[in-house]
Amino acid sequence: xxxxxxxxxxxxxxxxxxxxxxxxxxxxxxxxxxxxxxxxxxxxxxxxxxxxxxxxxxxxxxxxxxxxxxxxxxxxxxxxxxxxxxxxxxxxxxxxxxxxxxxxxxxxxxxxxxxxxxxxxxxxxxxxxxxxxxxxxxxxxxxxxxxxxxxxxxxxxxxxxxxxxxxxxxxxxxxxxxxxxxxxxxxxxxxxxxxxxxxxxxxxxxxxxxxxxxxxxxxxxxxxxxxxxxxxxxxxxxxxxxxxxxxxxxxxxxxxxxxxxxxxxxxxxx
Amino acid sequence: xxxxxxxxxxxxxxxxxxxxxxxxxxxxxxxxxxxxxxxxxxxxxxxxxxxxxxxxxxxxxxxxxxxxxxxxxxxxxxxxxxxxxxxxxxxxxxxxxxxxxxxxxxxxxxxxxxxxxxxxxxxxxxxxxxxxxxxxxxxxxxxxxxxxxxxxxxxxxxxxxxxxxxxxxxxxxxxxxxxxxxxxxxxxxxxxxxxxxxxxxxxxxxxxxxxxxxxxxxxxxxxxxxxxxxxxxxxxxxxxxxxxxxxxxxxxxxxxxxxxxxxxxxxxxx
Numbered sequence: 001x002x003x004x005x006x007x008x009x010x011x012x013x014x015x016x017x018x019x020x021x022x023x024x025x026x027x028x029x030x031x032x033x034x035x036x037x038x039x040x041x042x043x044x045x046x047x048x049x050x051x052x053x054x055x056x057x058x059x060x061x062x063x064x065x066x067x068x069x070x071x072x073x074x075x076x077x078x079x080x081x082x083x084x085x086x087x088x089x090x091x092x093x094x095x096x097x098x099x100x101x102x103x104x105x106x107x108x109x110x111x112x113x114x115x116x117x118x119x120x121x122x123x124x125x126x127x128x129x130x131x132x133x134x135x136x137x138x139x140x141x142x143x144x145x146x147x148x149x150x151x152x153x154x155x156x157x158x159x160x161x162x163x164x165x166x167x168x169x170x171x172x173x174x175x176x177x178x179x180x181x182x183x184x185x186x187x188x189x190x191x192x193x194x195x196x197x198x199x200x201x202x203x204x205x206x207x208x209x210x211x212x213x214x215x216x217x218x219x220x221x222x223x224x225x226x227x228x229x230x231x232x233x234x235x236x237x238x239x240x241x242x243x244x245x246x247x248x249x250x251x252x253x254x255x256x257x258x259x260x261x262x263x264x265x266x267x268x269x270x
Numbered sequence: 271x272x273x274x275x276x277x278x279x280x281x282x283x284x285x286x287x288x289x290x291x292x293x294x295x296x297x298x299x300x301x302x303x304x305x306x307x308x309x310x311x312x313x314x315x316x317x318x319x320x321x322x323x324x325x326x327x328x329x330x331x332x333x334x335x336x337x338x339x340x341x342x343x344x345x346x347x348x349x350x351x352x353x354x355x356x357x358x359x360x361x362x363x364x365x366x367x368x369x370x371x372x373x374x375x376x377x378x379x380x381x382x383x384x385x386x387x388x389x390x391x392x393x394x395x396x397x398x399x400x401x402x403x404x405x406x407x408x409x410x411x412x413x414x415x416x417x418x419x420x421x422x423x424x425x426x427x428x429x430x431x432x433x434x435x436x437x438x439x440x441x442x443x444x445x446x447x448x449x450x451x452x453x454x455x456x457x458x459x460x461x462x463x464x465x466x467x468x469x470x471x472x473x474x475x476x477x478x479x480x481x482x483x484x485x486x487x488x489x490x491x492x493x494x495x496x497x498x499x500x501x502x503x504x505x506x507x508x509x510x511x512x513x514x515x516x517x518x519x520x521x522x523x524x525x526x527x528x529x530x531x532x533x534x535x536x537x538x539x540x
Contacts, residue, residue, distance in 0.1 A: 017411060130398035133413075173359050
């Protein structure tokens, strides 16, 4: 675990959420799916007009351990890149000096969620549609916070988020995957949502494809999962109300092809 | 000018924009329109579920000068209230310890904009509609930053922002007011936008009323202004393209009733 850095009040990441972040799984000190994280960071920098840090600066965020230090097997590395300080109000400085901050914490996956599956609810909040910001992992995450505040029950592991047309987009901190007609699918993220790196990796390996998922179809799909590049893939075994009443059950697959593929990409033992 | 405070990396205001802020005009060390600022802060706290600070804690943000210190006549006080640190990812802590930070800077209004008026453009960005967050001054302000990045010309003072139905909502850091049929109007802010305290004060004094303003009607209105509680009210004398070409001119009123009323509320000399 690294010491938590401090930042100044006038940092634009703090003032306006003017920046992007990545949450990266480290195994034995090396980042997993790094090419995907770097690609999303680059897209975020392009969208916001923030200069992309050098590879050396990014690599320094995980090359911080003493050579002799015994690393925890798995850690989570959080990298935050902001436009830095300055500018006049919302107007950014013409030549920004971005601020790159990072923090590393030990991490253990939640194995019981892998094997037993989870319960999810459908959040009341509907995601706003902003194509200019869709897909990137920017620092404006109040919708996710408000959605995650909708329930406190420990037996609800995630909440599904739909847009204002009632199409499922994602979960509060994970992407959504489902099985229908023998294939695996994930919703489009052109209007809202965060394009997770595990989702991108599954897409580029052609293990999943993009299709819309109306809320009204949710109870008719064969199987449902949520997942991200840190926690792996959780099969959803029940859709429940905010107070835990079961609305739909899915049986836990004996052979979970999607989870196995995702965990292979993340280097988790099968 | 107070020293700029520091905050920790794990502050949720930095991580997610999980907080609200106020930008308050101080005159001789006392806040102007404070009741309106406090009311908006309280609404923001209710929406986000953050405990409202005590009046004593809020008053301490401007009672920071030495008794013998000669204050600049006008200052701007920025107050930021975040949910503090903690929680598990987006899930907030059940008992948050909010963080209240503030910073004071000398301020002089832009007198030439008061008297000569300004040019505005129409931003290409369309505001996303999120009724859960509309009106409050939360820390998720990337849309304002992206909109303000659309032009660099010094002769364009503000940019008008419309929603996805092409209704004018606000300017990047100000509210919008217009005159039609002898009355003064401001757009509704139920789907997006920030409910400025000057706008609230003008509404509660019945000097303005709420009405929609489609972009298609903009060139037909009699007069247009933008304003906020720090800068006062700027009459708009021209609508221009991003590269400065004039699309519509309004004549500067010889007697500006709305500006006079607004500046009286702000204590600016007529």
